[in-house]
Amino acid sequence: xxxxxxxLWIAALGGVHEIGKNMYLLQYAEDIIVIDCGSKFPDESLxxxxxxxxxxxxxxxxxxxxRALVVTHGHEDHIGGIPYLLKxxxxxxxxxxxxxxxxxxxxxEHGLLRQTxxxxxxxDSALNFGSITTTFFKTNHSIPDCLGVVFxxxxxxxxxxxxxxxxxxxxxxxxxxxHKMAEIGKKGVRFLLSESTNAxxxxxxxxxxxxxxxMEEAFQKAERRIFVSTFAxxxxxxxxxxxxxxxxxxxxALLGRSMVNVVGVAQELGYLNVPEGMLxxxxxxxxxxxxxxxxxxxxSQGEPMAALxxxxxxxxxxxxxEAGDTVLIAANPIPGNERNVARIVDNLYILGAKVIYGSxxxxxxxxxxxxxxxxxxxxxxKPEYFIPIHGEYxxxxxxSLLAEAVGxxxxxxxxxxxxxxxxxxxxxxxxxxxxxxxxxxxxGLGIGDIGNVVLRDxxxxxxxxxxxxxxxxxxxxxxxxxxxxxxxxxxxYIRNSETLIEEINQLVTxxxxxxxxxxxxxxxxxxxxxxxxxxxxxxxxxxxxxxILPIIIEV
Numbered sequence: 001x002x003x004x005x006x007x008l009w010i011a012a013l014g015g016v017h018e019i020g021k022n023m024y025l026l027q028y029a030e031d032i033i034v035i036d037c038g039s040k041f042p043d044e045s046l047x048x049x050x051x052x053x054x055x056x057x058x059x060x061x062x063x064x065x066x067r068a069l070v071v072t073h074g075h076e077d078h079i080g081g082i083p084y085l086l087k088x089x090x091x092x093x094x095x096x097x098x099x100x101x102x103x104x105x106x107x108x109e110h111g112l113l114r115q116t117x118x119x120x121x122x123x124d125s126a127l128n129f130g131s132i133t134t135t136f137f138k139t140n141h142s143i144p145d146c147l148g149v150v151f152x153x154x155x156x157x158x159x160x161x162x163x164x165x166x167x168x169x170x171x172x173x174x175x176x177x178x179h180k181m182a183e184i185g186k187k188g189v190r191f192l193l194s195e196s197t198n199a200x201x202x203x204x205x206x207x208x209x210x211x212x213x214x215m216e217e218a219f220q221k222a223e224r225r226i227f228v229s230t231f232a233x234x235x236x237x238x239x240x241x242x243x244x245x246x247x248x249x250x251x252x253a254l255l256g257r258s259m260v261n262v263v264g265v266a267q268e269l270g271y272l273n274v275p276e277g278m279l280x281x282x283x284x285x286x287x288x289x290x291x292x293x294x295x296x297x298x299x300s301q302g303e304p305m306a307a308l309x310x311x312x313x314x315x316x317x318x319x320x321x322e323a324g325d326t327v328l329i330a331a332n333p334i335p336g337n338e339r340n341v342a343r344i345v346d347n348l349y350i351l352g353a354k355v356i357y358g359s360x361x362x363x364x365x366x367x368x369x370x371x372x373x374x375x376x377x378x379x380x381x382k383p384e385y386f387i388p389i390h391g392e393y394x395x396x397x398x399x400s401l402l403a404e405a406v407g408x409x410x411x412x413x414x415x416x417x418x419x420x421x422x423x424x425x426x427x428x429x430x431x432x433x434x435x436x437x438x439x440x441x442x443x444g445l446g447i448g449d450i451g452n453v454v455l456r457d458x459x460x461x462x463x464x465x466x467x468x469x470x471x472x473x474x475x476x477x478x479x480x481x482x483x484x485x486x487x488x489x490x491x492x493y494i495r496n497s498e499t500l501i502e503e504i505n506q507l508v509t510x511x512x513x514x515x516x517x518x519x520x521x522x523x524x525x526x527x528x529x530x531x532x533x534x535x536x537x538x539x540x541x542x543x544x545x546x547x548i549l550p551i552i553i554e555v
Contacts, residue, residue, distance in 0.1 A: 302340025
C-alpha cells in the first residue's frame with residue numbers, strides 16, 4: 001500500500017489494544033517518521049517464543065520514504081524492537097542521552113552499533129524531515145530523559161506525549177515542562193496522541209519520591225540480607241535503593257544481565273550516583289556478613305529465568321535466600337504476570353524470607369499519569385482531534401471518555417487498532433484502508449519464521465505429547481517385515497503402559513494389512529491412514545490427542 005498525493009497519515013503499528021511493542025508512524029506525502037519501536041514478552045500460549053515485535057511490512061515497502069526513528073524514552077516496550085528494525089531498515093535514530101545509551105547497548109549485542117547513525121536530542125532540539133518539522137518537550141516518567149514530540153506538518157500540528165506523569169517532586173529534578181506544553185496548545189494542536197495506561201485509575205499518581213522514605217525504612221528494619229527486585233530501567237528507583245544501602249552501610253551486588261547493563265549505562269552517563277566501593281561482585285557478596293549486603297536483582301514480574309525466580313527456586317549458582325532474609329518487590333505485576341509473581345512470593349515464604357510486596361508495601365508508584373493528569377494533558381494541548389494510544393481497549397475507551405469530559409467532540413476521537421490510519425487531506429479527516437500490521441515472533445535467531453502451524457504443533461506437544469510408530473517394510477514387495485516399534489514421549493510412560501503399546505502395534509499391523517496394494521506404495525496415504533486410525537483409537541482409550549508421527553523405513 002502506498003500513499004498518493006499530499007496528505008497526512010497517522011497510524012499505529014503496535015501499542016494499541018495491547019500493552020507493549022509500541023510503534024507509530026507519521027507520514028506526509030513522501031516523508032515517513034517512525035515513533036518508537038518496542039517489544040513485548042509472549043504469553044503462555046506462545047510456547048518457546050522469546051519476544052514479540054511489530055510487523056514493519058509497510059515500512060519495508062516504503063523504505064525510500066522513511067526519514068528517521070524518533071524514540072521517546074528507554075523502556076523495553078519502546079526500544080526492544082529497534083535492533084530487529086535496523087537489521088532490515090537502516091535509518092537514523094534520534095533519542096535523548098540516556099535512551100541512546102540503552103539503545104547502544106542493544107546494538108552492540110546485535111553487532112549493529114558501527115553501522116547505525118545515532119543522534120542525541122533533548123527538549124530544545126529542532127529537526128527537519130522534509131515537510132515535517134519536529135520539536136520536543138520535557139515530560140517525566142519512571143526513567144530519566146523522557147520526551148514528548150511535536151510534529152508540525154502542512155495539515156497541522158501532531159503531538160505524541162510519550163509515556164508521562166506529572167510528578168512535581170521528581171527524584172532527579174527533571175520537571176515536566178508545563179509552560180511549554182501550554183504554549184504548544186496555545187498555538188493549536190490538530191491531533192493529540194496520548195498514552196492511556198492509567199486511564200481507569202482516578203486521581204493523581206503519587207510522586208516517585210514517596211518510595212524513597214519507605215525504602216529506607218525497610219532497609220533499616222531488615223536484620224539480615226536484603227534482596228530488592230524492581231524494573232531495571234527504573235533509574236529513579238535504583239537511585240533510591242542505592243541511597244538506602246548507603247544510609248544503612250550495606251554493599252550492593254547486582255544480579256541479572258539487564259540490571260548490570262542499565263546500572264552501567266546510567267552510571268557512565270551520570271544518571272545514577274553510586275558511592276565508590278559500594279558495588280561488589282556476587283562471589284564477594286556471598287562471603288559478607290548478612291547485615292552488610294543488599295542484592296539488587298531482576299525478576300519483579302515473575303519471569304521464570306530471571307534472578308529472583310532462580311533465588312526463590314534455590315537454583316541460583318552463587319547466592320541463596322535463607323530464613324530471616326528480607327525480600328522487597330518494588331514493582332506491581334503487569335496484567336498477566338500475577339500468577340508468576342504469586343508463585344515466587346509463595347516460594348520465598350517457604351524459604352523463611354520476610355517478603356514485602358504489593359500495593360500496601362508502598363515500595364512502588366506507577367510511572368504513568370492517572371485520570372486527572374491525563375485530563376491535564378488534554379487541557380494543556382486542547383486538541384481538535386484525539387487519538388488515545390498505549391493501552392488495551394478498555395484503557396483507550398476510558399481515555400476517550402476523559403477527553404469528552406474536557407470538551408473534545410466525540411466525533412473527533414479515534415480509537416485505533418494496530419494498522420488503522422487516520423488521514424487528513426485538505427482539512428478533511430477520515431479513516432481510509434488499513435496498513436499491514438500484526439506481530440512478528442522472535443524465537444532464538446529466527447525472526448518471523450514461526451507461524452500458526454508451528455505454534456499449533458507446540459501446543460499439541462505440550463498438552464498431550466507425541467507418539468512415534470516406526471514401520472519397517474520390504475523394498476521388494478511392501479510387506480511388513482517386523483512388528484511396529486512404538487515410542488512415546490509426554491503421552492504415556494511405556495513401562496507402565498505395555499498393554500496399550502501392544503494394542504497400538506497390533507492396530508497398526510492390522511491397518512496396514514487391510515490396505516490395498518496400490519496404497520501400500522504411497523507413503524502419504526499410509527501415514528494419513530495410520531494417523532487417523534490411531535487418533536480415534538487413542539482418544540477412545542485415553543481421551544487424549546497426542547501428536548502421532550508414523551515413520552516408514554524400506555529395507
